[in-house]
Amino acid sequence: MTEPDAIGALSAAFPGRIRTARLADLTTWRIGGDASVLEADSPGMLEEVTGTARDLGVRIFVLGRGSNILASDSGCDGLVIRLSGAFRRILWRRDGDLWRVEAGASAMLPGLAGASCMKGAAGLEFAVGIPGTVGGAVFMNAGAYGASISELVYSVRYLSEKGWVTAGREGCGFGYRTSAFQSSTGIVASVALELRAGDAAALMESASGILRKRRESFPLKLPNAGSVFRRTEGAPPPGRLIEEAGLKGRRAGGAMISDLHANFIVNTGGASSGDVTDLVGDARRAVFETSGVSLVEEIRYLGRFGGQTGGR
Ligand SMILES: Cc1cc2nc3c(=O)[nH]c(=O)nc-3n(C[C@H](O)[C@H](O)[C@H](O)COP(=O)(O)OP(=O)(O)OC[C@H]3O[C@@H](n4cnc5c(N)ncnc54)[C@H](O)[C@@H]3O)c2cc1C
Structure with a gap:
């Protein structure tokens, strides 16, 4: 059975539960094409859907708030499951x-x-x-x-x-x-x-301080997915390495390496997944040339990217 046929069979098994949604609407970067999405609102429902999907050979991707995800403009195959209801x-x-x-x-x-x-x-x-x-x-x-x-x-x-x-x-x-x-x-x-x-008062004060610090250091006004690269043990933080490589403010289409914090790539409007992967590639190359550090992404990929399918 082809994947679209399998998704059709899954839709028939769970009438009205699978919809087509834009991944841009489900991710904080606000990037990504269409996907078949199902909300599982109870453990029983989750068990049933995953079992049926497995029997039909449908791939599954569990999406949370989509705050660490780069979703492909060409969407993703398989089924995206979001948890809701009892899982909250x-x-x-x-x-x-x-x-x-x-x-x-x-x-x-x-x-x-x-x-x-x-x-x-x-x-x-x-x-x-x-x-x-x-x-x-x-x-x-x-x-x-x-x-x-x-x-x-x-x-x-x-x-x-x-x-x-x-x-x-x-x-x-x-x-x-x-x-x-x-x-x-x-x-x-x-x-x-x-x-x-x-002590509740002390904890709330500490939390407010953390929020204030984050507002000052991170580009929170534009869509992003937090830190793009992980820290490399023994090396300076990725943001500093990217800044030292001279890439702060570098643009590709609608995406930009933040001029506030270089480990963030922001969507300045209409960024495509390709714009982001271009900047990810630029940062990796420039940092390797200037510091010898091979940066590794912290973000996760969802969907088709240059012949490869990103999943878990
Ligand atoms: C402004 C901003 C600031 C951030 N700051 C930080 C920070 O300080 N520290 C930090 O660690 N991260 C940070 N992040 C990244 C992100 O918020 C975290 O990684 C977060 O834990 C991802 O949760 P999510 O629900 O959005 O997961 P998603 O992005 O939806 O998914 C991430 C991965 O988790 C998997 N997943 C999600 N839910 C489940 C589940 N129930 N079962 C199995 N797999 C699952 C997905 O399949 C995917 O592979 C930041 C992001 C943004 C946008």
């Missing part, structure tokens, strides 16, 4: 000096971090300005200012090809901006976090 739930429980929080994968990280501060639960302040979902944060091991979500994870519940699994932190293979989910097909459904009890 957050449960709080105070246990002496600990707060135990169970957050659904599609809960937004800034909302969760802000609510933690207000409740007097410490540890997530670093995440107030990271505009992704909890599931995306676990997948990426999102972090900032020397902290990352993995340090707070007690367990992660995910759907594997063999069924539901609850893995403790050790079983999640966390590293710098990486997790075991990047090399598996597991779909994160929820995460249990352990936060320390703290």
Whole structure:
């Protein structure tokens, strides 16, 4: 069966649930063509859809808030699944000096971090300005200012090809901006976090300070996907390397290497995915020539790029 036929069969199995959507509307870079998208609003629905998709040979891509994604202008094949409904739930429980929080994968990280501060639960302040979902944060091991979500994870519940699994932190293979989910097909459904009890007023002040700092250092007024490149161990931060290579402000079509923070590429209006990949290539080449460092992307690719299909 061809992929369009398989998507047709999937649509017939889940009437009215699969729509065609522009990835530009589902990603913070506001770039990307059409995709078949389904919202799974319960664990049962997710299990059913992924099982049927597997039987039909349909590839699956789980999209969170799309804040770390470059989606191709030519869209993507297969099925994009977004989690909603029951996956947004957050449960709080105070246990002496600990707060135990169970957050659904599609809960937004800034909302969760802000609510933690207000409740007097410490540890997530670093995440107030990271505009992704909890599931995306676990997948990426999102972090900032020397902290990352993995340090707070007690367990992660995910759907594997063999069924539901609850893995403790050790079983999640966390590293710098990486997790075991990047090399598996597991779909994160929820995460249990352990936060320390703290002073709500002090936590809120700390979170406000972090937001202020981010507003000053990052080009937040134009669509972007955060840091384009990962840090290389032992090397200066990618932003500094790109700046030293003289690329701040470099443009390709509607995309530009930010003149505020060179590890951000902003969409100044109508940028294509090709404009962004041109700048990514320019930055990699220039940084290698000037410093010998081979930059590696932190962003993830979705869809078709020059004969290659970006996926998980
Ligand atoms: C302005 C801005 C600032 C940012 N600052 C930071 C920062 O300080 N630190 C940082 O770490 N990141 C930062 N980011 C990047 C991004 O917000 C994080 O990587 C975030 O964790 C991605 O979450 P998401 O829901 O948007 O995931 P997406 O971008 O939608 O997806 C990212 C990857 O996660 C996978 N994924 C998403 N949800 C699931 C799930 N439930 N199960 C399995 N796989 C899943 C996707 O398949 C994809 O491969 C920033 C981005 C922006 C736009």
